[in-house]
Each structure stands twice: as structure tokens, then as C-alpha cells.
Amino acid sequence: EDQVTQSPEALRLQEGESSSLNCSYTVSGLRGLFWYRQDPGKGPEFLFTLYSAGEEKEKERLKATLTKKESFLHITAPKPEDSATYLCAGTQGAQKLVFGQGTRLTINP
Amino acid sequence: SQTIHQWPATLVQPVGSPLSLECTVEGTSNPNLYWYRQAAGRGLQLLFYSVGIGQISSEVPQNLSASRPQDRQFILSSKKLLLSDSGFYLCAWSVSGGEKLFFGSGTQLSVL
Numbered sequence: 001e002d003q004v005t006q007s008p009e010a011l012r013l014q015e016g017e018s019s020s021l022n023c024s025y026t027v028s029g030l031r032g033l034f035w036y037r038q039d040p041g042k043g044p045e046f047l048f049t050l051y052s053a054g055e056e057k058e059k060e061r062l063k064a065t066l067t068k069k070e071s072f073l074h075i076t077a078p079k080p081e082d083s084a085t086y087l088c089a090g091t092q093g094a095q096k097l098v099f100g101q102g103t104r105l106t107i108n109p
Numbered sequence: 110s111q112t113i114h115q116w117p118a119t120l121v122q123p124v125g126s127p128l129s130l131e132c133t134v135e136g137t138s139n140p141n142l143y144w145y146r147q148a149a150g151r152g153l154q155l156l157f158y159s160v161g162i163g164q165i166s167s168e169v170p171q172n173l174s175a176s177r178p179q180d181r182q183f184i185l186s187s188k189k190l191l192l193s194d195s196g197f198y199l200c201a202w203s204v205s206g207g208e209k210l211f212f213g214s215g216t217q218l219s220v221l
Contacts, residue, residue, distance in 0.1 A: 043212030046211065097153075
């Protein structure tokens with residue numbers, strides 16, 4: 001069964017304290033790995049798509065990387081406004097994403 | 110530019126009552142449309158998706174149904190709500206053949 005697992009479930013950091021979120025997947029024939037940001041009470045907002053092992057993408061303080069078994073979302077010198085739940089999802093194609101449970105990130109000032 | 114509208118934002122319904130949630134997309138043609146549910150502390154669960162008018166695929170057997178009466182309109186319905194139907198419902202769209210999803214703002218449904 002296709003599965004996406006994120007860790008940790010929750011992470012609390014001080015402002016400026018860099019860290020990484022993990023997303024491991026067992027999606028056979030993975031065609032894409034997606035990262036989304038979700039603020040409380042709102043829909044997820046697209047961040048990145050990664051297609052092949054070794055690929056990296058950056059946006060402001062966020063960098064996403066992909067290996068054959070997992071993806072990491074690195075957060076460098078985070079600010080309080082980076083606080084959100086970060087979701088990853090994998091797809092084999094067929095227009096369906098399999099989502100992980102998310103990591104709830106809190107950045108304290 | 111493309112936009113997605115989903116309403117209502119919040120809904121409180123008694124057990125056994127009907128449900129109708131509506132979602133519309135603007136600025137694109139022939140999108141793929143999706144309904145997801147997000148229970149507290151859990152990941153997004155795909156409920157239905159549609160690749161065209163009248164074409165609905167159901168992912169999870171349940172008390173809900175979906176319809177696509179127009180190209181850019183997607184409706185989630187129930188004849189009789191259950192307590193277990195409570196959750197955060199999200200509509201999303203993608204370009205035809207694509208997997209990158211764009212989500213609406215969601216509906217928080219509480220069944221009491």
C-alpha cells in the first residue's frame with residue numbers, strides 16, 4: 001500500500017534555529033513528491049514539486065531535497081511567520097496524491 | 110489567473126440532516142476536481158475526484174456522494190449526515206493530467 005510518513009509530528013524551534021522535516025514514502029513508481037504549507041483553518045498552499053533523486057528546490061528560508069526513499073524540508077534561520085503545518089505528498093500519477101499526516105512547526109520569537 | 114471558491118466556510122448540522130458543499134473554479138477549462146477530508150490530527154483523505162462533467166471516481170466507500178454538473182463546478186452531498194462525517198472538507202483542482210493541486214479555503218463541518 002502506498003504510504004507517506006512525516007516526522008516529527010510537531011516541532012518547536014526558537015527564531016533563527018535551523019532544522020529539517022522528514023518525509024519518507026513507499027509510493028511505488030513515484031512520479032512526484034510535493035510539499036505544501038497549511039495555516040490553521042485554511043487550505044494547503046503549494047510550495048515545491050520534486051521529481052528525481054538528488055533534486056533540490058529553494059524558496060526563501062525553505063529548501064526541499066529528495067532521495068530515493070525520503071524527502072527533507074530544510075528550514076534555515078526560521079521566523080515566527082514560518083509557523084504552520086507542512087504536508088508532503090507523493091504520486092504515481094493517475095491524478096491522485098497520497099498525503100502524510102503533516103508536521104506542525106512552531107517558531108517562537 | 111485561476112481562483113477556486115468553496116463555501117460555506119463553517120457549517121454545523123444535526124445528525125441525519127442533508128449536506129451540500131459547493132466548489133467552483135475560475136480561469137481554467139476542463140480542470141481535474143477533487144474533494145478531500147482532513148480529520149483532526151490526520152492527513153488529507155481523498156474522497157472523490159473528477160476528470161470531466163459527470164465523471165466521478167470514489168476513493169472511499171462512505172455516506173457521501175459527489176457530482177459535477179458543470180465543467181468548473183463540483184458538489185459534495187449527503188442525504189443523511191453521521192457524526193463521523195465531521196471534519197475539514199477541502200476542494201482542489203489541477204490542470205488536466207497534472208498532479209499539482211490548488212486548494213480552496215475549506216469548510217469546517219461539525220455534525221452534532
